[in-house]
Amino acid sequence: MDKRPIGVFDSGLGGLTVLKEINKYLPNENTIYFGDTARVPYGPRSKETIIKYTFQAINFLNTKDVKAIVIACNTATARALVEAKEKYDLPIIGVVEAGARTAVYSTKNKKVGIIGTTGTINSKAYNKAIKSMDSKIKVIGKACPIFVPLVEEGWANKEISSMAAHMYLDSLVEKGIDSLILGCTHYPILKRTIGEAVGEDIKLINPARETALDLKNILEKRNIINTSEKKGNCIYYVSDINDQFSKVAGEFLKRKITNLEKIEIHRY
Amino acid sequence: MDKRPIGVFDSGLGGLTVLKEINKYLPNENTIYFGDTARVPYGPRSKETIIKYTFQAINFLNTKDVKAIVIACNTATARALVEAKEKYDLPIIGVVEAGARTAVYSTKNKKVGIIGTTGTINSKAYNKAIKSMDSKIKVIGKACPIFVPLVEEGWANKEISSMAAHMYLDSLVEKGIDSLILGCTHYPILKRTIGEAVGEDIKLINPARETALDLKNILEKRNIINTSEKKGNCIYYVSDINDQFSKVAGEFLKRKITNLEKIEIHRY
Structure with a gap:
């Protein structure tokens, strides 16, 4: 005790x-x-x-x-x-290892997207963690620096956040990911907006x-x-x-x- | 020398x-x-x-x-x-006093808008500086925290910045300002977008x-x-x-x- x-x-x-x-x-x-x-x-x-x-x-x-x-x-x-x-x-x-593990369990087509701040994405920490668990998984990262200020402005559910989500995420959807890690602790607040932007076929993973x-x-x-x-x-x-x-x-x-x-x- | x-x-x-x-x-x-x-x-x-x-x-x-x-x-x-x-x-x-002075010279209807970060707007520094030069001028402030990240993302001239500009500035335009101080050193990069959002009857003032x-x-x-x-x-x-x-x-x-x-x- x-x-x-x-x-x-x-x-x-x-x-x-x-x-x-x-x-x-x-x-x-x-x-x-x-x-x-x-x-x-x-x-x-x-x-x-x-x-x-x-x-x-x-x-x-x-x-x-x-x-x-x-x-x-x-x-x-x-x-x-x-x-x-x-x-x-x-x-x-x-928070990275837990999120990576969930993504490895979640993905069926072995294409995982990861979004986060510039620092997180440039570090390739999620890529390394996922690759160490399953080297066949393709990991596609995308930095989304506007998301944090949008959340902090209280605009998470407004049209402008939806527009930002499409600007950042359309290219990930086109690449055929089936799982998307919300690799920044602010992003769960944007979960609905992100979910609508990427469509319901892509599973959102919250590492928290x-x-x-x-x-x-x-x-x-x-x-x-x-x-x-x-x-x-x-x-x-x-x-x-x-x-x-x-x-x-x-x-x-x-x-x-x-x-x-x-x-x-x-x-x- | x-x-x-x-x-x-x-x-x-x-x-x-x-x-x-x-x-x-x-x-x-x-x-x-x-x-x-x-x-x-x-x-x-x-x-x-x-x-x-x-x-x-x-x-x-x-x-x-x-x-x-x-x-x-x-x-x-x-x-x-x-x-x-x-x-x-x-x-x-x-940078405040110079911007305030220019606004005092610029305004004809004595209604001046000031945009900046939350810190600048909450300080009411521009309001105080303008009032000390001409107490009859009405100063209307608006914090625009998304503008800096939009500039740093390189999105200053994209539609999303135009949308943010309208979200922040439409209420200032409705209040009848004829001059608008760009009270943040990042904002000159957004000058065209801000100018289009507020219309050409409002003069934009860059304190730099x-x-x-x-x-x-x-x-x-x-x-x-x-x-x-x-x-x-x-x-x-x-x-x-x-x-x-x-x-x-x-x-x-x-x-x-x-x-x-x-x-x-x-x-x-």
Whole structure:
């Protein structure tokens, strides 16, 4: 029985969609969320910078005595997970492997699409993960940098998002993919719009759920699960607080955020 | 005769549109450009964070012995210019006052629109500057957070930008403005699209040109202008280098960037 919290880290607020799945499948676990809102988005930044930011986030979470860390950010997972696992001793779980595995199970024609930020797509992290599981699968990536700002503007279900979805995704559909990984934690909010743009024959894969199940497995195997019957609490930390925070956070998490604190992340 | 360079600072690359005007009106001046690309965009960040970032940028530029600083970023000007002027001795010029003055000269019906990032609009910096020059002018602000990512995606002249322009600007047109300040250094790239959306009766005001003329005035008054007949050089510094840099920079500046160096801005 291990009551220590699980650390969940994202470049901003998108990781709240992952936190939500963790709270669903591991309701008794305490969680610490850190969103690096002072330096979001990570998507366009260099690998070197993303590694530095990820280490700082892990250093911070370690001051809270976490028993495991979920990097709930596709860009940070794609660019810095390997380096983080080398540097730190505790279990660190990214969102890429879980999403890749689900895609491998899902695809029948062995053509998988992956969409995400420029950083995630350029890293080819999903391609590598999928190829390592089934080398015959063809993986086609497409960076969609407008999607995050569209979600944050609250325009996810408006015609402009549908237009952006077609501009990005028509070429993927033409290439005959049968599964599409939503490789950015903001994209589940666009799920309906993306689904309408690509048509119902293409299965949309949201790595967040699978990541939560991975985490559950790992906690059980290591015997560090929290067996308390009390509902876990969550404390939220961000590196900057702005006006949009509660609006976006509410939309992602579908519940009100309390226990929010700002920290100086560059000190870690 | 003062050969020391002029420091030009922006949160990212948008300030290159201001640098371009400075190079045009002060061709013999040497310039140092710093783009805080590791922490862009400043738009959604808190005032406190923007002040900290601006001071770090000025501290860095001061290590290069600059004789004057242009804050070529509407958000940083709106949130941190007053504080920067109090803290530092050298001349510091922002982009807001110049844009506001041009709008005051331009408007005939005394209804001025201002568009920019969330940070710039919430600061009401343009409203205050315009009101201080003519209290009868009505200023109507509108934050347009999708515009910067649309420009950076290279979609400035596509239908999706036209749709976004109508979504943001139709309400401003209905309110009867006759002048519209492009209160973000990225927006001149969208000038044609914005112009078509609002119609030709509304005058678009680009603060960059006026800022360069302000700078020229100040250098002349203080007798620190560079009277050399040699064309000035420009050295570029950024806090992060990514793949998109040269693509976006080239589009903004319409010339190739050499002399580029990455710095660790949090150390300043």
